[in-house]
Amino acid sequence: MNRKGKSSETIVVFRVADTRFGISANAVEEICGLDGVQLLPRESRTRGVKHSLMRREREHLVVDSASFFHMLPARPERVLLLRGSQIGLLIGGVDYMQEVSTLHRLPHAFQGDERHWFLGLVRLFDGIVPLVDPDAFDDVIGIAKRHIAQAVLADSETAGAFA
């Protein structure tokens, strides 16, 4: 996808509460229901990651999109599994898929975290949505992994003390 429309890309348009987002279909491995989504042990949870999902014998850490994007809590309905990253996104519904040829840069007026969250804006037939950067979740997942590792370590040390 470029700014001159010489190539196009399919995006998945999804919803978190009433807000719509887009993400490149190439970045999505699978869209699944909430079956199998489990709460992490309390000591392993972070603000953005409270769930995990086993899928094809691989554990995915699931990011709460509403929390990640600083939105009010929203009822989750689906999980977007991101390709090649073992990251899931807890979302509302998936609206549709659309081929887009132009990625508009985020206007310079936007100077906050959104510059890390979004690759830009895309025009759909019925509006404008931000295009989520699949790499935007790396930090929150990194924090969650460290948190889980510390929890496991603390758990094993406690177990060792009783051995």
Add this chain to the structure above:
Amino acid sequence: MSGFDTPEIRLEAALSYVLFPIGSKRFALPSDIVSELARPGRLQSFPHTTPHLAGVLLRRGQIVPVCDIARILSGCESRQQRFHLIAERKIEGGAREWVALPVDGECELSNVPILPPTGKLPAYVQGLLSLPNEIVEVLDLEKVITMESKR
């Protein structure tokens, strides 16, 4: 649009100013950076952490951010938002970007000469227009928006 590079030069060259109401006061912008006054379009919002940006709208095929500068100018959100003043701001690298400013009523063009700011005025005031029964602050758009972002 003028090709002037510095606010000082523009201050002399901008012969007219667009006056617009926000709250109970009127403010002004140099007319050379104002593109149009439009009825509010369909606002599209999405999560962000930049203060006072309401979202974006589509205007003449361009995606235009909507910046509610009313809070800094009048101390409260623009309530009526009867129009959007579309203005052009300079961004990094000398590029320009449109921004939509919600205003509370119709605009007026004034050709009164600009006077230098006096007294303790906010940094975003680049000058004053002395009108009958009214002193209008001429805004430095960039400073207003930057101030908004820092709040």
